[in-house]
Structures are given as structure tokens and as C-alpha cells.
Amino acid sequence: MEMNSVEASRAQALEKRLNIVAYVLSGVVLLLVGLMRRVKIDLGVDFSFLPPLHASLNALAAVILVFAYYFIRKKQVEAHRRAIYAAMICSALFLVSYVLYHFTTPETRFGGTGTIRTVYFFFLITHVVLAALILPFVLLTFNRAYTAQFDRHKRMARWVFPLWLYVAITGPICYLMLRPYY
Numbered sequence: 264m265e266m267n268s269v270e271a272s273r274a275q276a277l278e279k280r281l282n283i284v285a286y287v288l289s290g291v292v293l294l295l296v297g298l299m300r301r302v303k304i305d306l307g308v309d310f311s312f313l314p315p316l317h318a319s320l321n322a323l324a325a326v327i328l329v330f331a332y333y334f335i336r337k338k339q340v341e342a343h344r345r346a347i348y349a350a351m352i353c354s355a356l357f358l359v360s361y362v363l364y365h366f367t368t369p370e371t372r373f374g375g376t377g378t379i380r381t382v383y384f385f386f387l388i389t390h391v392v393l394a395a396l397i398l399p400f401v402l403l404t405f406n407r408a409y410t411a412q413f414d415r416h417k418r419m420a421r422w423v424f425p426l427w428l429y430v431a432i433t434g435p436i437c438y439l440m441l442r443p444y445y
Contacts, residue, residue, distance in 0.1 A: 274410040281409065285402035292358065293395060299365035306367055313364040314371075314438055314445060317357055321434035324353035328428050344408075351405065354431070374444045383440045390433040397426045 331346035373383050404423045407416035 270411075274412055278406050278410040278412065281406040282403060285399055285406060289399035289402065292362075292398060295362050296365075296395070299362055300370060302366060303369070304366050308367070310364050310367050311445065313360050313368075314442075317361050317364070318435040318438035320353045320357035320360065321431050321438075324350045324357070325428055325431035325435075327353060328424065328431060332424065347405070347408075350427075350431075351401070354401075354427075357434075371441060371445050373441055375440070379440070383437070386433045386440070387437050390430055390437055393426055394430045394434075397423065397430055401427055 327346050327350040331343050331350060334340075334343035334346055373380065373387075375383060400419065400423045404416060404419045407413075407419060
């Protein structure tokens, strides 16, 4: 069902407002991530239980994203929508947990040597860079679907999805490689 010109104008106006929220939220997240290695807060709580949770939330987001892709390929739009909401919730919980952990806990350094060290840092660097870059685009892609601009949503989702999936998969890989050093 196509939108008439008034509905399309309203959708675009709503999208613009939501995009501002997406940019502000992305900026706040990048600022917090930049600060969390420099600033440590002692809350008197041991948060060492969080890294396995981070990996689990990322892995769950990856599985849900694969289901979301499957659903949309099968034209099961409502199931796709629910899966995307679930993946976004997993990613948001991960992000809150990750920032809390890194503001309160000293950094764990990778102790491996040789080829495994190169592999670890490849995954870590690509994971961190793409995670920082993909956040606003995930939100913008969501905004396009939320405002029923499905053609624009689809064009953006084609390249956002694989990057988000890569980030969701490489997070647990980095955790598993770093796990012996916690």
C-alpha cells in the first residue's frame, strides 16, 4: 500500500526527528566508549560476571538477525519486525552492560603471541571500528522502516545487515579469544 503525499510528508518529517535522536544517541555512545578506558568509577561491585553476558547478548543478537533475514526473505514481515526489535534489545542491553563493565573494571589484555595475536587483533579492530560506524546506520535503517519508507529501508538494510551481523558475531569471537586472560 502506497502512502499519499500528505502521509509521505508526515513520514519524512517523523523520520527526520527520529534521525536526530539516532545521531545524538550515537554521539553519546561514542563519547562514553571513548571515555570508558580513561575514566574508572568504583561502585564497590565486582562486575567480572559481565563479559560472558556481553558475548551471549551479541551471539543471541546474531542468531536473531539471521532469523530476521530469513523471515523477510519469506515475506513474513511481522515476524521480521519482531526479530529486529529483539535484536535491537539484545544489542542495547549489550551496550549498557559493556559500558558499565568498562567504566568499573580494569582492562583485560590479550596475552596470546604469534599468529593467534594477529588474528585476535584483526577481529578486535574490525569489530570495534564497525561497531562504532554501524550504530547510527542501524538506527537510521530502523527509522525508515518505522516510518513506513520500506523502499528506502530495504536499500539501506542490504548493506547495514551484514555489517551488524559481522559485529554481532565477532564480539563473541573476541570474548572467547580473550577469555583465558580474564
